[in-house]
Amino acid sequence: MTTRVFGHKSPDTDSTGSPIIWAWYLTEIKGEAATPALLGEPNTEAAFVLDRWNLDKPEIISSVAADTPVVIVDTNNPAELPADINDADIRAIIDHHKLVGGLETKGPIDIRIEPLACTATIMYKMIGSDLARAPEGVKGAMLSCILSDTLEFRSPTTTAEDKAVAHALADELGVDIASYAAEMFAAKSDVSAFSDAELLRMDSKEYAIDGTKFRVSVLETTSPATVLSRKESLMETMPKVASEDGVDQVLLFVVDILNEEATLFVPNDLVSQVAKKSFDADVTGDTVVLPGVVSRKKQIIPNLKV
Amino acid sequence: MTTRVFGHKSPDTDSTGSPIIWAWYLTEIKGEAATPALLGEPNTEAAFVLDRWNLDKPEIISSVAADTPVVIVDTNNPAELPADINDADIRAIIDHHKLVGGLETKGPIDIRIEPLACTATIMYKMIGSDLARAPEGVKGAMLSCILSDTLEFRSPTTTAEDKAVAHALADELGVDIASYAAEMFAAKSDVSAFSDAELLRMDSKEYAIDGTKFRVSVLETTSPATVLSRKESLMETMPKVASEDGVDQVLLFVVDILNEEATLFVPNDLVSQVAKKSFDADVTGDTVVLPGVVSRKKQIIPNLKV
Numbered sequence: 001m002t003t004r005v006f007g008h009k010s011p012d013t014d015s016t017g018s019p020i021i022w023a024w025y026l027t028e029i030k031g032e033a034a035t036p037a038l039l040g041e042p043n044t045e046a047a048f049v050l051d052r053w054n055l056d057k058p059e060i061i062s063s064v065a066a067d068t069p070v071v072i073v074d075t076n077n078p079a080e081l082p083a084d085i086n087d088a089d090i091r092a093i094i095d096h097h098k099l100v101g102g103l104e105t106k107g108p109i110d111i112r113i114e115p116l117a118c119t120a121t122i123m124y125k126m127i128g129s130d131l132a133r134a135p136e137g138v139k140g141a142m143l144s145c146i147l148s149d150t151l152e153f154r155s156p157t158t159t160a161e162d163k164a165v166a167h168a169l170a171d172e173l174g175v176d177i178a179s180y181a182a183e184m185f186a187a188k189s190d191v192s193a194f195s196d197a198e199l200l201r202m203d204s205k206e207y208a209i210d211g212t213k214f215r216v217s218v219l220e221t222t223s224p225a226t227v228l229s230r231k232e233s234l235m236e237t238m239p240k241v242a243s244e245d246g247v248d249q250v251l252l253f254v255v256d257i258l259n260e261e262a263t264l265f266v267p268n269d270l271v272s273q274v275a276k277k278s279f280d281a282d283v284t285g286d287t288v289v290l291p292g293v294v295s296r297k298k299q300i301i302p303n304l305k306v
Numbered sequence: 307m308t309t310r311v312f313g314h315k316s317p318d319t320d321s322t323g324s325p326i327i328w329a330w331y332l333t334e335i336k337g338e339a340a341t342p343a344l345l346g347e348p349n350t351e352a353a354f355v356l357d358r359w360n361l362d363k364p365e366i367i368s369s370v371a372a373d374t375p376v377v378i379v380d381t382n383n384p385a386e387l388p389a390d391i392n393d394a395d396i397r398a399i400i401d402h403h404k405l406v407g408g409l410e411t412k413g414p415i416d417i418r419i420e421p422l423a424c425t426a427t428i429m430y431k432m433i434g435s436d437l438a439r440a441p442e443g444v445k446g447a448m449l450s451c452i453l454s455d456t457l458e459f460r461s462p463t464t465t466a467e468d469k470a471v472a473h474a475l476a477d478e479l480g481v482d483i484a485s486y487a488a489e490m491f492a493a494k495s496d497v498s499a500f501s502d503a504e505l506l507r508m509d510s511k512e513y514a515i516d517g518t519k520f521r522v523s524v525l526e527t528t529s530p531a532t533v534l535s536r537k538e539s540l541m542e543t544m545p546k547v548a549s550e551d552g553v554d555q556v557l558l559f560v561v562d563i564l565n566e567e568a569t570l571f572v573p574n575d576l577v578s579q580v581a582k583k584s585f586d587a588d589v590t591g592d593t594v595v596l597p598g599v600v601s602r603k604k605q606i607i608p609n610l611k612v
Contacts, residue, residue, distance in 0.1 A: 099411040105404045113417035
């Protein structure tokens, strides 16, 4: 049976590219038939990357049949995976997030989690010299994943390993990192096709802090003004999304990639209090700028207080 | 703060040796101060191994202070670890068991799980060429872990990698595998110092099958007759241990390492039914021999039915 390789729901570049990389490795190098899949439409940056490297868009699936062999990449969180994931035959997990608990496997399997910025960097290490046999598209996907997850090395999640791998790949592919990353980020910043509710859910994770449930949404963009121009309607949509998703409050951080700062939307006193307690930010209007904040994983979640 | 490295409760050779190996690696190669620990008295085989390679017996601990940096080896099961494990600062997990779920980490950490017979084999791969700098005791511990967990390559959990690593280490150390393994297994078979209740709990894991809770105990021995001579009192002790530990039934498998078979104690109709349904064994007396069965992980647990 063909192995399915997929990442998390709401696929970004790493969750779109890593399944493609690993399915290639399993099929061509290990001789185990594997196909990549997506758990939703790729975001605009990921769609740009597929197009740029002439990669087929993987099939979009929402469930896996029982006992299907699967490899999970870029997450270990059951909430970000199909509801029936524990009935699948999970063969391996490759990830760079904290261990959440909740996934169970039927026997011992290969699990590799490392505190690097990007799943593709871990795959680069695991594939080793066999990468020489990879087509350009696989290497291009790998480079794109790293530039995306590190925000072109600006994110504090970036490690020396991520950086070295990206530079090696860019050299080999003849890609100028600065201009290619700018193209990727421009694609990510084009959010015109998305409704307000879609924007609030696009890159979003749920967290409970002292009993208050938040949907923590991040929009990474090189054009924050585009998102800020939709402030009123985004704020109006927040209570609706919160209610539909069973959380108390949506927190929207608009991350300005180039200026390395985030703008937090402040629709009410609860969020004003969160801004004060979490980031020592004094709110005077309905948004507040948080200098230096670009990473949900390293800077937003660890500091969140209510 | 010094990192604590430890394995599971009721330490066998792999859970005694692997912390010693990894604490050496962290301290001497990575420059991060680390000390091994044990979550209980090592079994007789592990005690023999410490003595044979002049290794200090690690300190026995039963809890970890909050925020202590720890590396967990040879398990990922919170039930086999101190109750306060999730308050510790878990830095890494190196294991060869199925993912159980339940451990959580504060951030992304190094997790390496592989379907090999032994934790020490994974460490051998991770340490790589730096192993050349290890003292004899560390290499001896590594060899011992592999021979113990593979029952000198008899267990179906044995992989080509485990075997190759053990042979490489034995060659370098000038150890004759057959005679050294025989010494280890003789040490493990000397159970005279243990009470019946201690024997039933020594190498034991709890599993629920269709609502019935079992304590699945395995005694690996080269002298099954020694254990069988205590059959009556062991059987009398089973209901007491089951009641104290909150399970419905203790299942005791006496694994004959040399003849590669297990003897299951059959104290009542429930266990008789388990023997029939799980192993297609027709029970006529109060024990039944299961030819070829030596591995709880590969042969007992996956087949257990009630």
